[in-house]
Amino acid sequence: MPRSSLGRRAAARLVERMIARDLRSTFRRVVWLGPGPEGVPDPARPLVLYTNHHSFHDGYFLWLLAVRTLGRPALLWMNDFERIPLFGPLGTLPFPPDDGRRRAATIRETARRLHDDPAHVFLYFPEGALHPPDAGLGDFDEGAFARLARLFPADTQWWPVGIRVTWWGEDRPTAILAGGAPHDAPDGRERDRLRDLLGVLQTARPGDGRMLLDGAKSAHERWNLARLAPLFRRWT
Numbered sequence: 001m002p003r004s005s006l007g008r009r010a011a012a013r014l015v016e017r018m019i020a021r022d023l024r025s026t027f028r029r030v031v032w033l034g035p036g037p038e039g040v041p042d043p044a045r046p047l048v049l050y051t052n053h054h055s056f057h058d059g060y061f062l063w064l065l066a067v068r069t070l071g072r073p074a075l076l077w078m079n080d081f082e083r084i085p086l087f088g089p090l091g092t093l094p095f096p097p098d099d100g101r102r103r104a105a106t107i108r109e110t111a112r113r114l115h116d117d118p119a120h121v122f123l124y125f126p127e128g129a130l131h132p133p134d135a136g137l138g139d140f141d142e143g144a145f146a147r148l149a150r151l152f153p154a155d156t157q158w159w160p161v162g163i164r165v166t167w168w169g170e171d172r173p174t175a176i177l178a179g180g181a182p183h184d185a186p187d188g189r190e191r192d193r194l195r196d197l198l199g200v201l202q203t204a205r206p207g208d209g210r211m212l213l214d215g216a217k218s219a220h221e222r223w224n225l226a227r228l229a230p231l232f233r234r235w236t
Helices: 003-026 058-069 085-090 100-116 142-151 190-201 226-234
Strands: 029-033 047-051 074-078 092-094 121-124 157-166 174-179 210-214
Touching (some): 003 058, 047 058, 047 190, 058 074, 058 121, 058 157, 074 085, 074 100, 157 190
Parallel strands (some): 029 174, 047 121, 047 157, 074 092
């Protein structure tokens, strides 16, 4: 096996452990709401998973969904790739906002990988930048969907997935994901699909959904100090 391939795999495992550790320490759980996700997008077809961008950890959630849950290699564009290149072995590609030639090269490379290996999932944030959740969805470049569709394989599926971070009573937040119906081509209703999914996610309550990741329990969940209650009652 080439040395570069061994090094890439070792780096990928290291970064994956870092992502999993960060998710477990930051979130109480990550939950999937609704049917699937296995088998919802056709595993034999290239996939564009497009989503809202309201949390710093969105890329981590999608890695958990695409790589750990669906078992598919992922592709993601990153504006700050030069500053944080660690995610390159996991399929992250540079997308600098001030370098049009490099962005074009990344788009061509994304299309090439989708053509060469249909197992790939392109994780796409059409808002382009992180937005506060309370502001709702940011503006979409609707034309970008059509431009990408012309470059990507004709049998590519397009899958809307909504992400919401909320609190279910613990000292750390819960992240909830839900997917809509995959469609065969962009049709201008991508923003509406994500808006509807975010509305569905707002109705989720503790106990709903399927666990994708169970975070570490906090002290108040692990400890039971009932035996000390008689002593502390005297001091109350």
